[in-house]
Amino acid sequence: MQDANSIESLEGASFEPLKVSDRLARKALRHTKERVIEALLFAAAGVSVLTTVGIVWVLVRESYHFFTVVPIWSFLTDTMWTPLFADAHYGILPLLAGTLTTSLVALVVAIPLGTTIAIYLSEFARPAVREAVKPFLELLGGIPSIVYGYFALVVVIPLLQLFIPGLPGFNMLGAGIVMGIAIIPYVSSLAEDAMRAVPMSMREGSYAMGGTKFQTAVRVVIPAALSGILSAYILGVSRAVGETMIVAVAAGMQPNFTMNPTEPAQTISAYIVQVALGDLPHGSIGYQSIFAAGLSLMVMTLLLNVAGHFVRRRYREAY
Incomplete structure (x- = not known):
């Protein structure tokens, strides 16, 4: 219940x-x-x-x-690039040679100067000097590339003509030098950040063993920061390979198959700009060539980045 x-x-x-x-x-x-x-x-x-x-x-x-329409083998091996002529040839080698030559000249300028600036700012400069120099480097990196191009055309190339008689008014040497100046901020800034990330204890250990500042920077800091420094170099290479307006203004826009930096030439990016301005009708085989050229440039940049990735990984494991 x-x-x-x-x-x-x-x-x-x-x-x-x-x-x-x-x-x-x-x-x-x-x-x-x-x-x-x-x-x-x-x-x-x-x-x-x-x-x-x-x-x-x-x-x-x-x-x-x-x-x-154009065989890949002919595109990769033909030494003539004349898409605007009646007898058209579509060999990428002249544009590739111009791109590589101007990039190499730029790296010869940017890597030594950028690395030297990074070492000075990281290891030798007083804080007040570092705070004053860094904004100028960043300002240098913010200048439009078209301004660099006209600087190469009206200042750098006339100066080079004083030392190299017979140098053409348009050439890869002047364009490459100014390209190197333009990418110095990228190299120096990233390389300095990598060096400053090295623990102070490693520097103090070097000083305790009797090492000077220069010896510590070269034999301790740079090897320890080598992975980051290589990253800065790779970014500089990518920036140089893809540069457009400097070479379009100062290199001559002539697709010559030559690696001589004193000669005029045309790069892949400069050709894309030329065609995009309306020199060829949309949809034509000449117009479609800019996409093949752009694909070649992208593959080149990809290969550089992949190679840089393996190099960075190797040195990161070593140190």
Whole structure:
């Protein structure tokens, strides 16, 4: 009887719904916010990936139409590039030679000067000097490339003509030197950051062994920061290979198959600019050649970055 009465009392009772505590509710809300933030961050990261995939898709699609007319072997081995002539030739070697030559001249200028500046700012300069020099380097990196191009044309090349008689008014040497000046901020800034990241204990150990500042910088700091320094060099190479306006203004826009820096030449990026200005009708084989040239430039940059990745990994493991 008692059990029956208990059941009847339970059936007549009213139950209130369970309530989540305020602490658990706040925790669930915070978890939802974290999920939303994570999704936004993932979307932001995906933008770069989708952009890269889109660029590759456009280049490959348009290049496919180009290579249905021009054989790949002819494109890679022909030493003439005359898409604007009646007897058109589409050999990428002249543009490739101009790109490599101007980039090498730029690296010969930028790597020694950029590394020297980085060593001075990291190891020798007083804080006041460092704070004064760094803004000037950043300002140098912010100058438009078209300004550098006209600087090469009206200042650097006339100076070179004083020392090299017969030097043409447009040449790869002057363009390459100014390109090197333009990428010095990238090399020096990243290399200095890598050197300053080296623990002070390594420097103090060198000083305790009787090493001078210069010996410490060359034999301790640079080997320890070599991975970051190589990253700075790779960024400088990529910047030089993709430079457009300096070579378009000062190098001559003539697709000559030569590695002589005193000669005029044309780079891949400069040719793309020339055609994009309207020299060839849209949809023609000459117009589609800019996509094949752009694909070649992208592959070149990719190979440089991959090689740099393996070099950085090797030295990171070594040190």
